Amino acid sequence: MMRGDYARVTAADRPGVAQPVPLRPVPAQPWGRILLGAVLILALLVAGWEEYWRAYGAKPAFANSFGLWAMQRRRIDHGEGDATVVISDSRLFFDLQLPVWEKLDGKRPIQLGLEGTTALVFLEDLAADPKFTGRLLVGVAPQVFFGGHRYRAGALKYFKKESPSQRIGQWLSMRLVEPWLAFYNSDYALDTVLKRQPWPARPGKTWSMAVRRLSVTEADRNTYMWDKVETDPDYRALMREIWLHDLAPSDDDPPPAKQQENAMQQIERAVKAVHTLQARGVKVLFVRSPSTGPYLEYDEWYFPRKTSWDVLLARSGAPGIHFQDYPQLQGLEQPEWSHLSHAAAEQYTASLYQIIERDFWGPAALATRGAPQSAH
Amino acid sequence: MVFNSLTFIVFFACVLGMHSLPLPWTTKKINLLIASYLFYAAWNPPFVILLWVSTVIDWYAAQGLVKARRQGARHAWMLLSVIANLGMLGYFKYGQFLLDSFSALVAGIGVAYHPAHYDIVLPVGISFYTFATMSYTLDVYLRRAEPAKNLLDYALFVTFFPHLVAGPIMRPTELVPQFAQPRRATGQQLRFGLALMTLGLFNKIVLADSFLSDVAERVYDSDKLPGALDAWAGTLAFSGQIFCDFAGYSTTAIGAALCLGFAMPDNFRFPYAAVGFSDFWRRWHITLSSWLRDYLYIPLGGNRHGAGRTYAALMTTMLLGGLWHGANWTFVAWGGLHGLYLAVERVLRARFADYRPGPLVFVLLGILTYTLVNVTWVFFRAKTFSKAWIVLRGMVGQNAAVRPILPTFSLISVAAIVGALVLTHWLMRARTLESVVARTPAAVVCLVWAFMAFLIVIAQGSGSAFIYFQF
Numbered sequence: 001m002m003r004g005d006y007a008r009v010t011a012a013d014r015p016g017v018a019q020p021v022p023l024r025p026v027p028a029q030p031w032g033r034i035l036l037g038a039v040l041i042l043a044l045l046v047a048g049w050e051e052y053w054r055a056y057g058a059k060p061a062f063a064n065s066f067g068l069w070a071m072q073r074r075r076i077d078h079g080e081g082d083a084t085v086v087i088s089d090s091r092l093f094f095d096l097q098l099p100v101w102e103k104l105d106g107k108r109p110i111q112l113g114l115e116g117t118t119a120l121v122f123l124e125d126l127a128a129d130p131k132f133t134g135r136l137l138v139g140v141a142p143q144v145f146f147g148g149h150r151y152r153a154g155a156l157k158y159f160k161k162e163s164p165s166q167r168i169g170q171w172l173s174m175r176l177v178e179p180w181l182a183f184y185n186s187d188y189a190l191d192t193v194l195k196r197q198p199w200p201a202r203p204g205k206t207w208s209m210a211v212r213r214l215s216v217t218e219a220d221r222n223t224y225m226w227d228k229v230e231t232d233p234d235y236r237a238l239m240r241e242i243w244l245h246d247l248a249p250s251d252d253d254p255p256p257a258k259q260q261e262n263a264m265q266q267i268e269r270a271v272k273a274v275h276t277l278q279a280r281g282v283k284v285l286f287v288r289s290p291s292t293g294p295y296l297e298y299d300e301w302y303f304p305r306k307t308s309w310d311v312l313l314a315r316s317g318a319p320g321i322h323f324q325d326y327p328q329l330q331g332l333e334q335p336e337w338s339h340l341s342h343a344a345a346e347q348y349t350a351s352l353y354q355i356i357e358r359d360f361w362g363p364a365a366l367a368t369r370g371a372p373q374s375a376h
Numbered sequence: 377m378v379f380n381s382l383t384f385i386v387f388f389a390c391v392l393g394m395h396s397l398p399l400p401w402t403t404k405k406i407n408l409l410i411a412s413y414l415f416y417a418a419w420n421p422p423f424v425i426l427l428w429v430s431t432v433i434d435w436y437a438a439q440g441l442v443k444a445r446r447q448g449a450r451h452a453w454m455l456l457s458v459i460a461n462l463g464m465l466g467y468f469k470y471g472q473f474l475l476d477s478f479s480a481l482v483a484g485i486g487v488a489y490h491p492a493h494y495d496i497v498l499p500v501g502i503s504f505y506t507f508a509t510m511s512y513t514l515d516v517y518l519r520r521a522e523p524a525k526n527l528l529d530y531a532l533f534v535t536f537f538p539h540l541v542a543g544p545i546m547r548p549t550e551l552v553p554q555f556a557q558p559r560r561a562t563g564q565q566l567r568f569g570l571a572l573m574t575l576g577l578f579n580k581i582v583l584a585d586s587f588l589s590d591v592a593e594r595v596y597d598s599d600k601l602p603g604a605l606d607a608w609a610g611t612l613a614f615s616g617q618i619f620c621d622f623a624g625y626s627t628t629a630i631g632a633a634l635c636l637g638f639a640m641p642d643n644f645r646f647p648y649a650a651v652g653f654s655d656f657w658r659r660w661h662i663t664l665s666s667w668l669r670d671y672l673y674i675p676l677g678g679n680r681h682g683a684g685r686t687y688a689a690l691m692t693t694m695l696l697g698g699l700w701h702g703a704n705w706t707f708v709a710w711g712g713l714h715g716l717y718l719a720v721e722r723v724l725r726a727r728f729a730d731y732r733p734g735p736l737v738f739v740l741l742g743i744l745t746y747t748l749v750n751v752t753w754v755f756f757r758a759k760t761f762s763k764a765w766i767v768l769r770g771m772v773g774q775n776a777a778v779r780p781i782l783p784t785f786s787l788i789s790v791a792a793i794v795g796a797l798v799l800t801h802w803l804m805r806a807r808t809l810e811s812v813v814a815r816t817p818a819a820v821v822c823l824v825w826a827f828m829a830f831l832i833v834i835a836q837g838s839g840s841a842f843i844y845f846q847f
Binding site (some may be wrong): 006007008010011012013015016017018019020021022023024025026027028029030031032033034035038039040041042045046047163164165166168169172173176177183184185186189190191194195197198199200201202203204205208242251273 | 377379381384385386405417418419420421463514515520521547549551553554562563564565567568570582586587588630634639640641642645657658662663665666667669670674747779780781782783784785786787788789805806807808810811813818819821823825826827829831832833834835836
């Protein structure tokens, strides 16, 4: 290699000497006009992209980011430790509507649910946090809870290590970006859009498609089903197709015995955390929100109630609400089998609240049940 | 804060605004210094103390060096700087690694030693700024540089935010003189600086984060055995990712400095068009390789004391260079492989001193170089040796009962992006970006700039950290 091959001399070509002040030539171009043109073209492209997604049905919403989750989690450590807190996978996260609860209770719960993520992660976190002394609703989707799925468990680490820069970024994003741009959603990110194009299948590689956008999130993480899932039959069919594919047996599935062993491990960890919380006076209530169709069949096949839900309640001593035990929690609209429609979620929240007040947390229930809590 | 964040956009706009105000030059430098401390504190405020410690020690060490009359005293001041900086680096970066290595060593002779877990947070960019401050004391010690005229200029040299956490690793003679006179970017510099920042962020957010990192993760962080296609795709993806990530950072840093009127050196010269490993290291992470050469390889004897000493110095430099990247033996193996390549190349060059390859052989040697570089990336990316062996076995088709890991889209994106990257490096291998931009029609420059910016916007980067921050 000849040194003359290098277009510009750098420290690599000057061994053992003091390195001089670098030269940074600016290419001879009309940079003012170039910048102006680039800004105009960028504005047009972004406006077109925004218009495309609005025409698709998207509206500006808050990103369900770790930063947003951390903001809500911080409330517990900053004076709201006695609040009602919701931890859950996507079911109770989407199905429990904070405005409805607030209307009935006078206080708005803190929503810490995260899709595809077992509530156990956050149950253990709250058990280890003495500042939390409130009431806890623990959502249980059998597949996620007893299967120990941790799709977005990184939120906890993010919360614990969040830098000032990230906090400022979240604050800025919630004011400058998210309320204005409909395309600002991970489902419309460039790589996501390209990945889901109909690329030819690779021989031997099973088809898989990431779950598409299902929900709309508000500033305090109140989350509900996106109306496109409810009103667009093609989109709803796509959601169902993705679920069916996810629910189909796969070579990667653990054998049933291993699955049951794993479920028992999850239960034992939950029991330990619940006992810690109860010793601190925290009221813990498990909630099994409705599922229907193939999803319900899957839940019942892989994690039968008797060997999962019932064991969890019996071992932990905490009460629980299973939708199959309450007629008012059944028969609600579930467009893609796993989550309630927005209107159904509001109805479900009202019914759930009334059951909880009547049977578990209301004055009459407490007088009857006493403390510590006993199994339902 | 990271360059690819909303926080940085607002921060940088404020810094540009402050820097353009009609204020005295000293006030502007104080503004830049405060801004740089804020930039660093935005990760973890207490670690600013480490910056101060490093700054103050080297400032006084250099003062002591100048005033010292005896050689012994000069040695002592130099050693104070080196020990303090390497001590800090050792404590924060290598403490747990040394303890773990020691436990493994004594376990090998049957002694069970289980030290408490360190659990120390690694201050971001510590490897970069400790090397920058050491180069100041060492240059003064080697009489290559005068000490800075005042503490403000020196502190700003250490802390100047564009290079602070991931380089380019600046030498005092490159940056301190720039603080002597008032500097403000011309309109042309400001606009070209913004264009460079766009290019750097495009590399990072669009190419590295959106397309390549996921492919490397699927192969390297999965428990599945990769076949040849997956192992190569994952490794090629990582070769593209690490270049786009790190060169993207350097380009953004150079652009940010230029927007403020300061010049920073090139850190990359299209390295995947290298022919041979000495060529590669003149093109890859130039400011680190030249730092290691000037302050480690040459002091160890360089090539002035016979073949044996030369090879020993070479291997020592590359092994320590590997360790600089991370507290893991896989990084040492990465450095060792590069040392071995350099040694073999040295032998071959001596043996075939008169050989001049024709164009075809030249390209083939380039492909061989890139292929062997990819072998080293396996050790750089794999978290353990066992994973590295699994991927290497996959690359030579020796993993049994493999099933496809990557979907078609991943294979296509790696082929397209890494193919285009390597081709670009070959087309640019004897050119500069500036020379090509100068010859390109303005309308094309405008379109390319707008399109890169658009892709950055719609990629919706997650603000993930640059890979080299951890080093």
